Amino acid sequence: MSRDVQLDHVTMRFGDFTAVSDVSLDIRAGEFFSFLGPSGCGKTTILRMISGFMEPSAGAIRIGGADMAGIGPNKRPTALIFQNLALFPMMTVAENIAFGLEMRGVDRSARRKKAMELLDLIALPESADKRIDQLSGGQKQRVAIARALAVEPQVMLLDEPLSALDLKLRQHMRTELRAIQRRTGLTFIYITHDQGEALTMSDRVGVMSRGRIDQVGPSHAIYDAPATPFVATFVGENNVFAGTLTDAAGGIGHVETAAGPLRASLPEALPKGAPVLVFVRPERMRLGPGPDGLNTVTRPVSHVDFEGNFVNVALDSGGGAHGRAMLVQLPNDGRVPAFEPGSAATVSFDPGQARILPAGELAKE
Amino acid sequence: MATLNRPTGADLLMRVYLFVFFFYLLAPLAVMALATFNTSRFPTITPWLGTTTQWFVALWNDRQMWQGLSSSFIVGIAVIVVSVPIGVAAAMLLDGVHRKARTFLYAVMVSPLLTPGVIIGISTLVFWDRLGVKGGLHLAVIGQSSFIIAYVMLMVSARLQRFDRTLEEAALDLGASHTQVFAKILFPYLRPAILAGAVLAFFQSFENYNVTLFTRGTDTTLTVYIASKVRTGLTPAVNALALILITITIVFAVGYEILRRNQKAKAAA
């Protein structure tokens, strides 16, 4: 059976509210795919439609080419890992893991055998007969994964399963999840609002906003070549300069902004006079005026955050940046000067490191 | 609250009031119990004519009492059989319907609890008479169940509200059929509330008088027997029965309280 998941013009409405709007997407077999977006963007609704807890208002969902319309969650080749894990408190660890097999009429000894195998896989062989409330957070996590793997699904669906863990454990579980996905070769569809999770684990990321997919691509493309102002500001930090496109040639556009004229790469052809936004990441800026051909901006310093390996300098953006401060991240190479708040600082950046996008909605700060 | 230890006049008054209140609450029961042991043919403690246990013997030999007791048991068990499944179903239905429908459905479901028992009895009697069904224990079961189901529904609902619905979804997602989800997940979760509901249903049925009065036809339950005895042919044998019922109640109440505290302690540990 093939393991690809296809969303074909999928729309979900709740009364007047459209939670998911005309989403079309092919998730490849064996891929680790993440839906990334703020809460309320529709990502959970997509997951619930794929798992079968909701039927789309319009459009089709196909798994391995087969239309899933009218097929309940208990009949789909998917397994969902819930945000709260939803482990059964009235059963032991082994009973939890073997639950899906029990429902399929597998006999007791075969169930036990499979459960023990999976407990080995998740490195909890001693915990078979423990109660769920005797496990730690990370152990519960792994039991939930084992329980889903036990039914041998084609597609694993994960609904922010790491959000309840502390930071250290969360980072550890990222690696572990990724390893399990590689080993099993299953398609993983992962829902998260945490960009770190999405970028580190995924083969491809789909960034969602207001029920639509803004951009689909591998992590580096999402970060380096955002397709919309929303993606540019939701994923990572980005400085914004609002302005008007005055000229364009050879993939480089000239933009007139409140901070002066700027040049930046222009990924799509836009008419002159179009309202645009110029984005440049804080770590792509450097201190001091650059050689000719670089954009140079001089602004008063508003405050400085010393982070150890980096020094973050916030400059007064002087309007035209949607009320946001302008941030410059400098590596602490021992040569960062002491800035006086109020004093002027000059920074520069390469036009190739900056990006022009048509004006549009930004992510909330 | 006991930071100020100086007893004031108000505190003293409160203590007296508490004493008087609990005396008022419990003394009548004690009088009733004591009267069992008086040889007087009429149940009283004044004058005390001599101590006896003859009224227990009289009660034991009273065939009507045994008849009433067995009727009460039959009705009680039948009420459990009718009320528990419907009460559970009603609670699940209420939990599953949309918010607007829920408010309305809830109002209809609890209305029998606010309806006077005599009216439930009368309406049941009149309705089934139309269908050619006369009064009797069977009608008492129907009449009692019509409001006891609401009690069971409320008990099950209370537990259902704390149920984590993702457990249901997880089981479904792992391939369980809806019926399996109920049998393996929801039912085990609801079991304590269902058991408590069954006990409550039996108790409510056992001590019901108002509904039974109108629906019993010519049959007699224990409460009907007691009421008729008190009005005609009263002897301290009735007190003997009261004493036994009170003792059972106290054992149950204390046992329940101990169980509850143990569970609380276990939950706290």
Added chain:
Amino acid sequence: MSALVRRYGWPITLFMTGTTAVWLVVMVILPALVMVEYSFHPNLPVTKRGGPEDYYTLTNYAALFRGIDLTTWTFPNDFTVFIRTIWGASLVTFLSLVVCYPIAWHVAKIAPPRRAAVMILLLVIPFWINEILRTFAWYIILAYQGPLNAALLGLGILDKPVRWLSGSGGVLIGMTYAFLLFMMFPLINAIETLDTNQVEAAKDLGAPTWQIHRRIVIPHAKPGIAVGCIMVFVLAASSYIVPALLGSPGTRWFTETIYVWFFEGQDWPRGSAYAFILLTLCITFIMLVMRLFKVGLADIAK
């Protein structure tokens, strides 16, 4: 319906809706409707039902009020009984509230946990004892040669025994005793949820005890008071056994009148009409209390 099927599947959904429908339609709604319909018929022998004499009529309702003459201040028997029932049930409700409030306050907020638990147990036991037995206890106490008269004579408070069971006093005492705990538990539950800090704060600001109760405790306990009043009033107004045991023919209760019309007068339509009037009385009281205390149905059925 589709949401139900999605959650529970077809077999369980059908069982749920089916049984609930049987309960609500066959056991609750239809019987009530049939009773009301019955009350608009004249009382006819079975052979004449559906015949020319069987028409809808208000006679059974009018019967309650027929014979009222305000000029001579005379009232028919059934009407007097009805008014006595309203007045008596209201009085019992009020007495229960007054008697219970200090106890509930003490159990919920003042008594240390251990003592409060014992008190609650002492309240639970009589609560679970049958209404008939609790009434019977007072029947013994109030008897002409019973312990109350004996005690009062012995203490020299009375010089001849009183016939307690021949007036309304016995009925009111017995009813208050029988139903007071239905006021107690809602009150305790309501007062228990009050944040004690509020009381401390009020005390700290110099409020006297009665003001603390008037301004803080009672407003907070409103839902409990409402529930208690509703329970006690409905139980008292529809009690049959208490007036039957502790009353005399001169202190008949409306439920007794209904019973007499049903089983001694063999006039079911009249009985049904009176039953509907009693139901209307109770619903009116419930609505009034809910409006007055601004509480919803969900607060009441707990």
